[in-house]
Amino acid sequence: MKCSNINSKPPSENNPSPVPPGKESSDFIREIIREDLRTGKYQGRVHTRFPPEPNGYLHIGHAKSICLNFGIARDFGGKCNLRMDDTNPCKEEVEYVESILEDVRWLGFDWEDRMFYASDYFEQIYLWAEELIQKGNAYVCELTADQVRDTRGTLTQPGRESPFRNRPVAENLELFRQMRAGKFPDGSRTLRAKIDMASPNLNLRDPVMYRILHAEHHRTGDAWCIYPMYDFTHGQSDSIERITHSICTLEFENHRPLYDWYIRELGIYAPQQIEFARLNLTYTVMSKRKLLELVKGGYVRGWDDPRMPTISGLRRRGYTPEAIREFCARIGVAKVEGTVEISLLEHCLREDLNKRAPRVMGVLKPLKVVIDNYPEGQVEQMEAVNNPEDAAAGTRQVPFSRVVYIEEDDFREDPPKKYHRLAPGKEVRLRYAYLITCTEVIKDPKTGAVVELHCTYDPATRGGNTPDGRKVKGTIHWVSAAHTLTAEARLYDYLFTKENPDVVEEEGKTFLDNLNPNSLVVSPFLVEPGLAGATAGERYQFERLGYFSVDPDATPERPVFNRSVTLKDTWSKIEKAQGKER
RNA sequence: UGGGGAAUAGUGUAACGGCAGCACGAAUGACUCUGGAUCAUUUAGUCUAGGUUCGAAUCCUAGUUCCCCAGCCA
Numbered sequence: 001m002k003c004s005n006i007n008s009k010p011p012s013e014n015n016p017s018p019v020p021p022g023k024e025s026s027d028f029i030r031e032i033i034r035e036d037l038r039t040g041k042y043q044g045r046v047h048t049r050f051p052p053e054p055n056g057y058l059h060i061g062h063a064k065s066i067c068l069n070f071g072i073a074r075d076f077g078g079k080c081n082l083r084m085d086d087t088n089p090c091k092e093e094v095e096y097v098e099s100i101l102e103d104v105r106w107l108g109f110d111w112e113d114r115m116f117y118a119s120d121y122f123e124q125i126y127l128w129a130e131e132l133i134q135k136g137n138a139y140v141c142e143l144t145a146d147q148v149r150d151t152r153g154t155l156t157q158p159g160r161e162s163p164f165r166n167r168p169v170a171e172n173l174e175l176f177r178q179m180r181a182g183k184f185p186d187g188s189r190t191l192r193a194k195i196d197m198a199s200p201n202l203n204l205r206d207p208v209m210y211r212i213l214h215a216e217h218h219r220t221g222d223a224w225c226i227y228p229m230y231d232f233t234h235g236q237s238d239s240i241e242r243i244t245h246s247i248c249t250l251e252f253e254n255h256r257p258l259y260d261w262y263i264r265e266l267g268i269y270a271p272q273q274i275e276f277a278r279l280n281l282t283y284t285v286m287s288k289r290k291l292l293e294l295v296k297g298g299y300v301r302g303w304d305d306p307r308m309p310t311i312s313g314l315r316r317r318g319y320t321p322e323a324i325r326e327f328c329a330r331i332g333v334a335k336v337e338g339t340v341e342i343s344l345l346e347h348c349l350r351e352d353l354n355k356r357a358p359r360v361m362g363v364l365k366p367l368k369v370v371i372d373n374y375p376e377g378q379v380e381q382m383e384a385v386n387n388p389e390d391a392a393a394g395t396r397q398v399p400f401s402r403v404v405y406i407e408e409d410d411f412r413e414d415p416p417k418k419y420h421r422l423a424p425g426k427e428v429r430l431r432y433a434y435l436i437t438c439t440e441v442i443k444d445p446k447t448g449a450v451v452e453l454h455c456t457y458d459p460a461t462r463g464g465n466t467p468d469g470r471k472v473k474g475t476i477h478w479v480s481a482a483h484t485l486t487a488e489a490r491l492y493d494y495l496f497t498k499e500n501p502d503v504v505e506e507e508g509k510t511f512l513d514n515l516n517p518n519s520l521v522v523s524p525f526l527v528e529p530g531l532a533g534a535t536a537g538e539r540y541q542f543e544r545l546g547y548f549s550v551d552p553d554a555t556p557e558r559p560v561f562n563r564s565v566t567l568k569d570t571w572s573k574i575e576k577a578q579g580k581e582r
Numbered sequence: 583u584g585g586g587g588a589a590u591a592g593u594g595u596a597a598c599g600g601c602a603g604c605a606c607g608a609a610u611g612a613c614u615c616u617g618g619a620u621c622a623u624u625u626a627g628u629c630u631a632g633g634u635u636c637g638a639a640u641c642c643u644a645g646u647u648c649c650c651c652a653g654c655c656a
Contacts, residue, residue, distance in 0.1 A: 026596085053655090053656050055656080085656070087656080088655060090655090091656085144654090145653080148653095148654075149652075152652055153652075154584085154652060155583065155584050155585075155652065156583045156584045157583095159652090187654065189654095199585085200585040201586070201651080210654085211654040212654080213654085227654095229653095229654075229655085229656090234656085250587070250588090250650065251649090251651080251656095252650095253651095254585080254586055254587090254651050255651090277588085288656090330594080330595085330605065330606080331595080332594065334588090334594090334595070335587070335588060336594090336595090336649095337587095337649055337650090338593075338595095339594090340593070340606090341592085341593050341594075341606070341607070343593085343606065343607060344605080344606050344607085347605090347606060347607090348606095350619095354618075359616080359618095385615090388615095388616085388618090388619075420617065430615095431615060432615075463615090465615080472615080474617085475614090541616085543616045543618080544618070567616075567618050568617090568618065569618090570617045570618085571617045572617090573617095574617080
């Protein structure tokens with residue numbers, strides 16, 4: 001039984017979630033765009049872009065931005081570009097570029113023929129720098145990084161002007177050309193914009209436009225040894241691409257006056273920048289720096305570790321693009337900085353998978369059950385429903401025999417109140433099989449642990465039916481001991497033990513001290529034999545346990561299942577509440 | 583401390599001077615061959631203080647709290 005129906009749609013489909021009329025999403029950015037459309041500000045054009053820096057893998061926060069930018073283009077019949085903001089050769093790598101392309105595509109978005117790199121514009125940006133020099137708007141500064149910092153002033157005090165600030169244009173031009181020609185060592189000179197060292201906005205205190213970096217760029221190689229700063233690149237890149245609405249996160253609000261200054265002085269097309277709050281999620285971290293630290297420090301197995309909030313991690317974990325898109329739609333867009341509860345993400349996955357994931361059975365903590373009155377050597381094929389939410393998913397045969405394994409948790413020698421499962425003398429239903437009654441409990445004489453149960457079955461209840469109409473509260477899952485396939489389960493929990501991992505109780509501790517030591521538990525998994533040969537990416541619901549997806553580490557002999565998310569567990573809540581009563 | 587932003591149930595997000603709504607969470611019940619799903623019900627909110635107005639989450643004034651900015655990172 002394959003799970004192809006829940007594989008993501010081909011990337012060519014640029015319309016991942018057609019919006020039913022009346023259900024169009026709305027937020028303050030779309031409001032602005034509607035207004036711009038009404039007033040004809042951009043002649044009816046809507047053109048956005050998603051501009052990541054290829055210095056790490058994309059995470060769920062980027063998904064929010066991707067859904068926003070591509071979603072707006074879709075909703076308003078516009079376009080959305082994909083652009084790598086690759087102005088810092090020291091941090092950027094092709095591996096990251098490739099992962100970004102894969103992730104955006106997997107999420108279901110299509111940039112068509114509009115894949116760009118800021119580095120494609122290096123020559124134009126260089127020319128613009130010369131233009132500003134000509135206009136007397138920029139100068140070559142020989143202050144060291146430390147000196148620049150010292151002369152920048154503080155939040156309350158103005159900075160001091162560089163001694164090189166009033167160099168003649170011709171000298172600046174000559175020096176800048178020598179910078180490009182590689183005449184100077186790294187850090188010895190910068191090109192600075194001549195704006196206002198007393199500005200209350202520190203970004204306008206003669207910001208650096210170009211720095212010298214004798215570093216190999218992932219695309220331009222060694223063609224350049226000077227590189228433009230992000231601030232001197234981003235706005236112009238948007239301008240070149242004729243972007244109408246440059247949507248970015250809140251921390252760039254302070255930079256907008258600088259972008260506007262460059263655009264104005266250069267006299268080029270001006271996009272409109274709109275800022276929104278980035279996504280924060282409980283029990284995880286979202287900064288690329290911290291994510292990098294987790295990877296480099298070996299705290300996780302890689303960028304695509306299923307515990308990571310990266311797109312590739314979520315994908316490996318078993319998340320669907322549909323669930324992530326739905327999540328992004330539900331969290332909305334605003335300027336308030338907040339933290340979304342991870343339970344909403346989990347809800348979106350469950351909601352999606354409930355409709356589509358085939359059900360199967362598997363036992364994590366096996367307890368042997370011998371059905372004494374069931375004929376030895378007999379095997380019956382039980383018909384099981386593949387998905388009660390989807391009749392078209394059909395049924396399958398599951399082998400049943402005299403010895404089965406059930407979940408350790410599904411038996412209590414001394415059952416608490418409201419416990420509906422197996423206990424001495426009690427009857428439960430083995431899902432799709434028979435009703436059984438516990439007659440004997442066998443324990444390890446040394447430890448006292450229950451090691452085996454003996455039961456009797458009611459032959460009249462084949463398939464789990466009760467012809468006499470009697471009600472049985474408990475239905476539990478099982479696997480036939482003689483037919484079980486041993487798989488591996490990877491049970492994931494939150495990566496951190498704290499809602500906000502950055503909150504540390506002692507000075508000197510970091511988010512790493514809040515790592516959850518139990519975020520991954522590997523366990524043998526006894527699953528029904530039909531799962532042999534399960535292939536990577538398939539998603540299943542193991543009844544009563546949760547949704548799992550097949551990990552790429554799986555082999556035909558030994559499937560590996562990642563637990564994507566557990567099922568909601570009402571019983572554990574009841575039990576917890578009972579524990580508190582005592 | 584200068585500048586730039588933001589404050590609506592536990593969380594996220596609507597309401598654009600006219601009934602504070604939705605989702606997640608939590609709780610209760612119904613139903614159930616998954617203690618799943620589904621259905622029903624409940625819970626709980628406009629940062630504070632003034633003002634304008636017939637009427638304020640929305641407008642005005644003052645205050646409070648939180649976030650961002652002192653990279654040759656993005």
